[in-house]
Amino acid sequence: MLTDIAARLQALFDQVHLWCSQSAFWSGVFAVGWSLFKVVLIIAFMVVNVLVLVWLERKVSARIQSRLGPMRVSRPHGWAQSLADMVKLLGKEDIIPRSADRALFVIAPIVSFTAALLVYVVVPMGPSAVVSDLNIGMLYLAAVTSFTVMGVLMAGWGSNSKWTLLGAMRGAASIISYEIPMVLAVLGVVMLAGSLSTTAIVQAQSGLWNIVLQPIGFLVFLAALFAELNRVPFDMAEAESELVSGFNTEYSGLRFAFFFLAEYANLVALSAIGVTLYFGGWQGPVLPPLAWFLIKTYAFIVLVMWIRWTLPRVRIDQLLSFGWKVLLPASLVNLAVTGIYLLWV
């Protein structure tokens, strides 16, 4: 039945497309409308995932810590907790500190949110289910993920508070030390696939997943991922027990919700990228591609959560030296080995 509906929708879409292409004006409208539709779709996908994730994180952490987690808001297992939280956040007073840099303070959450949103553009959820199959997909990704730190820096500086400033500086200081190894690790995958396009990377893994061919690269990627996501053991910019709440200390209400949303949206996006790069993306037997994609992504997310709730936090200088002295050489070795493999095998 699903395929039936899909076919009908496809037919409708084709008809509208055909009708629109008859005049220049309408084809323009169609192009804009279609893009907007995609954007709305991404945001919807992102928000739904975040709502599920916030609940899931609390459940997973509760399981690890032998608690129950949310149980009160609707049955079973308080699934509506995130909705209630969101409503609560919307009802909060929007406070902008008097001494804050208003413009930066207001823009920062939006920058963070947008940066998270942009990653979704190149995440392939099925053979043709990708918003835009850029032929420089991975390059685009490397550029866009660095954007998150802009939001952190703007928020930390704009709040004009010492704790937020320290958080922002940590974020800015650590980014180079984990972004470079991350990009170099990803390069190994790109070499194997012979393409920067994410769809091509997934297709290249139809036989063997990259995790088998690139174990070192994967570990480097995973370590850098934690720094990128601001999660324990590398949650430098937030570090609740050290910097109160780091860069977002001064935020409340909707603006805080944006940071929160961005954080979890990033978690989904980067986990999806991890799955794309190392676990064969949407490929898998029997089930449809989208199902495989979601299963793998969520498995990856649970792994990330598991590590977060187990480990203590490293110190900022330890993260920097870890990035430069361990991750960078490891990613270079990985790159060299991949090169030799491609040459000789």
Place this chain on the structure above:
Amino acid sequence: MTAISEVRPVPGGLGEHELLVNMGPQHPSTHGVLRVILRVDGERIVEARPDVGFLHRCFEKVSEGWTYPQVVPLTDRNDYVSAMTNELAYVLAVEKLLGLEVPEKAQHLRVLIAELQRVASHLVWFGTFALDLGATTPFLYAIREREHILDLFEALCGARLTYSYMRIGGVRNDLPPGFDRRTREFLKLMPSRLREYENLFMKNRIYELRSRGIGRVSAEEAVAYGASGPTLRGSGVDWDLRRDEPYAAYDRYRLRVPLGRNGDVYDRAYCRFEEMRASLDLIEQVLESLPEGEVRAKVPRVIKPPPGEVYSRVESPRGEVGVYLVSDGGPNPYRVKWRAPSFVHLQLLPLMAKGHVIADMVAIIGSIDIILGEVDR
């Protein structure tokens, strides 16, 4: 915005690249209302000055207006994480002033309860210490195990935090039925749980990186500053009042005293952690050899000690709790002076923190295990 340095001048002034940061009194990891004024260069601490007094309750002055037995519940509020040990310190002082003979069984019960309290207190320390270093899960685990001890205490005296169980001349009551069995169950459970904590946190590589060589205090410095308890033993000084100056019935039992070597965060934490094992061992010994008899000596309704002064001290989970008591022969103490180990250890903070970064600061505060109720009194 007016900088804080303009409102309250910093002694010596701020350097060109320096920043004055207030850590606390509202900060997640200062364990209460401690304020530390940090002069930082980037994140590196140039100077740390603790500022205390936010929780001052006039304990010592209030005690002068109350009768001797009435002060017992007050002492609970000093170090609320190990209330039993505080009561013990106080009642021992009053008994010394009175020259009172305490029944044998009461003495053994005091050891039993004080050691259970030590384990409970160290569990809270372990949890919060892990929390300071960014690991949230050990906290929940430690609180789960502490719950067993609180349940035991609840069965014993009805209260879970402020007990008033130690009384002048003995203890409030004998052990309730089932206490022995439940304590043995707890003893059986704990070793595996402690191993779990070790696997999860104490032997974690990241934890070692965070704690080794941080906040070092040499043995000489520790002694000079009057440190005691695990903070002193972490620096390698072998001094434990329970063994070296036994009170209650401690002289009847074997006690293992874990020692550190380097006096850093790791060694202090190691001492505290191993003390839990030593205490569990001690509890088992007490359960094996608990005598029969009265638990409370006959004391007059109105206690009027002869004029004089005493100093009595016990080994609390944090260090030496000392009570200096002066009597003028009346029903109220003339003067009560409380020596709180947390307060003494806080003076070591500037020494420990210097040259480290803010992230280490929370580890250091965690490793000396301060209780602000005791610091400010």
